[in-house]
Amino acid sequence: MSLAADAFVSQMAAAEPWPENATLYQPLKEDQILLSDCASSLAVQAYLRMCGLPVQVVCKANAEYMSPSGKIPFIHVSNQVVSELGPIVQFTKAKGHSLSDGLDDVQRAEMKAYMELVNNMLLTAELYIQWCDDATAAEISRPRYSSPYSWPLSIILAYHKQWEVRKKMNAIGWGGKTLDQVYEDVSQCCQALSQRLGTQPFFFNKQPTELDALVFGHLFTILTTRLTSSELAERIKSYSNLLSFCRRIEQSYFEEKNS
Amino acid sequence: MGTVHARSLDPMPMHGPELGVQADDIEAPEIEQEPKQEVLENKNVVVQRVHIDGLGRTKEDLLTYEIAEVFRARNLIDVMRKSHEARQKLLRLGIFRKVEVVIDTSRGEDALPNGLDVTFEVTELRRMTGSYNTMVGNNEGSMVMGLKLPNVFGRAEKLTFQFSYGTKETSYGLSFFKPQPGNFERNISVNIYKVTGQFPWSSLRETDRGVSAELGFPVWKTSQTLKWEGVWRELGCLARTASFAVRGESGHSLKSSLSHAMVIDTRNSSILPRKGGLLKIHQELAGFTGGDASFLKEDFEIQLNKSLFWDSVLSASLWGGLLLPIGDKPTSIADRFYLGGPTSIRGFSMYSMGPQSEGDYLGGEAYWAGGLHLYTPLPFRPGRGGFGDLFRTHFFLNAGNLCNLNYGEGPRAHLQKLAECIRWSYGLGIVLRLGNIARLELNYCIPMGVQSGDRICDGVQFGAGIRFL
Numbered sequence: 001m002s003l004a005a006d007a008f009v010s011q012m013a014a015a016e017p018w019p020e021n022a023t024l025y026q027p028l029k030e031d032q033i034l035l036s037d038c039a040s041s042l043a044v045q046a047y048l049r050m051c052g053l054p055v056q057v058v059c060k061a062n063a064e065y066m067s068p069s070g071k072i073p074f075i076h077v078s079n080q081v082v083s084e085l086g087p088i089v090q091f092t093k094a095k096g097h098s099l100s101d102g103l104d105d106v107q108r109a110e111m112k113a114y115m116e117l118v119n120n121m122l123l124t125a126e127l128y129i130q131w132c133d134d135a136t137a138a139e140i141s142r143p144r145y146s147s148p149y150s151w152p153l154s155i156i157l158a159y160h161k162q163w164e165v166r167k168k169m170n171a172i173g174w175g176g177k178t179l180d181q182v183y184e185d186v187s188q189c190c191q192a193l194s195q196r197l198g199t200q201p202f203f204f205n206k207q208p209t210e211l212d213a214l215v216f217g218h219l220f221t222i223l224t225t226r227l228t229s230s231e232l233a234e235r236i237k238s239y240s241n242l243l244s245f246c247r248r249i250e251q252s253y254f255e256e257k258n259s
Numbered sequence: 260m261g262t263v264h265a266r267s268l269d270p271m272p273m274h275g276p277e278l279g280v281q282a283d284d285i286e287a288p289e290i291e292q293e294p295k296q297e298v299l300e301n302k303n304v305v306v307q308r309v310h311i312d313g314l315g316r317t318k319e320d321l322l323t324y325e326i327a328e329v330f331r332a333r334n335l336i337d338v339m340r341k342s343h344e345a346r347q348k349l350l351r352l353g354i355f356r357k358v359e360v361v362i363d364t365s366r367g368e369d370a371l372p373n374g375l376d377v378t379f380e381v382t383e384l385r386r387m388t389g390s391y392n393t394m395v396g397n398n399e400g401s402m403v404m405g406l407k408l409p410n411v412f413g414r415a416e417k418l419t420f421q422f423s424y425g426t427k428e429t430s431y432g433l434s435f436f437k438p439q440p441g442n443f444e445r446n447i448s449v450n451i452y453k454v455t456g457q458f459p460w461s462s463l464r465e466t467d468r469g470v471s472a473e474l475g476f477p478v479w480k481t482s483q484t485l486k487w488e489g490v491w492r493e494l495g496c497l498a499r500t501a502s503f504a505v506r507g508e509s510g511h512s513l514k515s516s517l518s519h520a521m522v523i524d525t526r527n528s529s530i531l532p533r534k535g536g537l538l539k540i541h542q543e544l545a546g547f548t549g550g551d552a553s554f555l556k557e558d559f560e561i562q563l564n565k566s567l568f569w570d571s572v573l574s575a576s577l578w579g580g581l582l583l584p585i586g587d588k589p590t591s592i593a594d595r596f597y598l599g600g601p602t603s604i605r606g607f608s609m610y611s612m613g614p615q616s617e618g619d620y621l622g623g624e625a626y627w628a629g630g631l632h633l634y635t636p637l638p639f640r641p642g643r644g645g646f647g648d649l650f651r652t653h654f655f656l657n658a659g660n661l662c663n664l665n666y667g668e669g670p671r672a673h674l675q676k677l678a679e680c681i682r683w684s685y686g687l688g689i690v691l692r693l694g695n696i697a698r699l700e701l702n703y704c705i706p707m708g709v710q711s712g713d714r715i716c717d718g719v720q721f722g723a724g725i726r727f728l
Contacts, residue, residue: 062510153513
């Protein structure tokens with residue numbers, strides 16, 4: 001998102017408090033949503049729950065195209081539309097809700113660095129496995145992605161999406177990677193996260209931040225989603241403190257609200 | 260563009276009337292009845308041979324249908340008339356630049372004393388013609404390149420390609436047209452196109468990629484068209500500030516539709532006619548042959564013209580349409596009807612009336628619009644017999660309504676809804692006829708019956724278009 005758009009959003013947002021009828025849009029949960037979108041959506045939901053901001057989740061087949069940035073998820077708050085975790089964090093901050101206010105500058109810089117790490121490693125790995133691994137693309141990603149459309153549009157859109165992601169992978173130098181190398185990257189990323197977390201309840205001690213929401217979104221989704229191979233989940237399962245971290249966030253922010 | 264019902268982007272007009280010479284521009288030369296010819300009229304003649312000179316690519320069998328009638332002529336006047344008709348038919352094929360007729364007495368061994376030879380001297384169009392022009396409009400400049408292959412396979416088939424490269428959008432279309440030999444009105448055409456349109460009144464942007472096949476044929480006095488169209492439609496918001504209702508319509512959809520159109524046109528010209536009428540009925544069934552969009556769409560257009568005193572013409576038109584969704588899916592913003600603007604109900608902004616959300620017009624599922632015009636020559640008739648004849652003054656009264664119908668209320672409730680809160684306007688202005696395809700209007704309008712949410716254009720309004728209420 002550009003600086004000007006950021007400024008615009010913050011300015012607009014400050015005017016009104018958080019409404020009761022805020023909605024979060026994502027693709028159809030049962031038949032359509034893919035691992036990476038599901039993870040990003042869960043991260044935003046976790047973040048909003050940590051802030052104590054109510055949001056209603058709505059599944060729409062065309063959510064990707066409704067989003068102003070073309071990315072999942074996006075929230076519709078009063079008459080504004082904001083997509084992706086970064087801008088949503090900015091937006092809530094402008095409304096007076098923030099999780100990272102208690103951090104000092106060094107910690108904030110560290111948090112941003114780890115968030116970049118998660119986006120660059122975990123999110124990219126998810127996209128790679130979804131669209132660049134032929135078995136996963138053919139068995140899961142393409143059929144699910146195109147499920148709301150009729151033939152021949154379904155074929156066109158699925159292959160177009162695959163082509164787009166592969167082009168992006170080539171641009172960032174992931175095009176030549178093998179699946180094993182990607183798993184290895186995920187392991188390294190998890191190791192870094194595991195070391196940073198240590199024995200603390202959250203990444204920055206007692207209080208959750210947007211980093212916790214982002215890590216939870218990705219790890220929890222990877223752990224609970226069935227893919228063609230369980231290798232990705234297995235890599236994460238070897239870090240026990242990350243597993244208990246996921247369980248802790250699930251229990252404190254998702255289960256209690258449901259019961 | 261410029262049709263009230265069709266947000267559907269019509270593919271670029273790749274076939275249909277050519278912009279140059281129109282059939283009704285060519286006035287049939289009156290055959291002068293001189294005393295000398297009266298004698299000839301009674302004299303029996305036999306057309307022995309018909310030559311066509313100057314043929315290159317054109318296959319002869321195609322032309323035999325067009326000139327067959329000439330052989331049936333029994334006297335000289337008949338020969339002249341039938342030759343003239345044959346010439347018109349040849350020109351209409353759109354494959355010759357020039358056709359000249361020479362009638363002479365037969366020569367040679369088997370020549371009969373009353374035998375005639377008719378020679379058509381034709382000049383074929385070039386194998387390929389190109390055009391290049393620039394267009395400015397809709398906050399966008401574009402460059403349009405056209406490539407036409409008339410008579411590709413020698414039987415009046417036409418292949419047309421158009422490419423428009425704009426500052427914002429790129430569109431193209433490829434069309435193949437083939438008439439049945441000897442029956443030009445019976446024809447088939449196949450089109451492939453991509454058209455992008457921006458609709459600021461709805462904050463909507465639409466890209467259509469489509470294939471269509473069309474069959475045209477005359478039945479009695481009507482011309483009928485059957486069409487199948489498969490379109491991949493991509494909708495998106497024009498700006499970040501678009502209303503959420505429009506945002507909700509974003510994304511891809513596939514429309515596969517069968518449509519039928521019937522036209523009876525007895526007007527002497529399609530722009531500023533002096534007499535005659537027009538009846539157009541169009542129906543479209545989508546979803547039956549696949550795709551995501553399912554609806555039945557019906558619409559009609561009636562126009563009647565009557566000449567009055569002092570070269571003035573009274574013209575009345577009525578349009579109406581209904582869109583019925585099939586199944587539980589609501590209709591798409593791209594299929595609904597739009598009304599308002601200088602080509603329909605004057606005094607309102609372009610397509611800016613009826614159902615709306617946060618200032619974006621969403622269109623309606625039913626509409627009607629009627630117009631009454633009195634066209635007169637310019638006051639004091641400057642430039643009479645020349646440039647001035649392209650202009651007309653007109654007084655108009657327009658009325659109409661556009662709304663959504665809640666199915667289940669019954670037909671009576673629907674009619675009542677359409678009769679409630681009628682928008683209407685009146686005023687006067689100047690009309691300029693551009694060739695035989697378009698017209699420009701400059702009007703002073705007074706809108707009435709304005710409903711909340713409608714955007715009006717009180718006072719001077721400029722309009723340009725092909726189809727007018």
